[in-house]
Amino acid sequence: MLRNGLEPWHLIVVALVLIMLFGSKKLPDAARGLGKSMRILKSEARALKADDAAATATATAPADITDVKPASAPEAHPHTS
Template sequence: MFANLNGWHALIVVVVILLLFGAPKIPALARSLGQSMRILKTEIRDEGEKPASPQATAAQPTARDADAAA
């Protein structure tokens, strides 16, 4: 489908985008996208460092439960 596209087509697409969104809006859109990506990376990094959920720890038997069962 895109096999016949070349550099001129890309240039035309960029010009159309500039006309649609306007030059002043593009930096704001790029800044917003950058902030969103930064937040996403932080959330992904924090998700890996989170301790186990309270439900998962409640399901594990404790030493007190083992003594009560004996």
């Protein structure tokens, strides 16, 4: 029954049904809105991945030795031996 999935005539039938339901005037606006939504979704997904990568990099980065300040040594008192 579903050997090849979608065939060209399936797409033609779907296009005809969409035109009959929504009319030819509303379809370009709907496609434009769908395109904008997909671009927004894509950019937000990229931002989340970048935030995740930055958070992971800072959490697992080893501490740099030059960043650590040495503890001040207690002053030696001349009266103690």
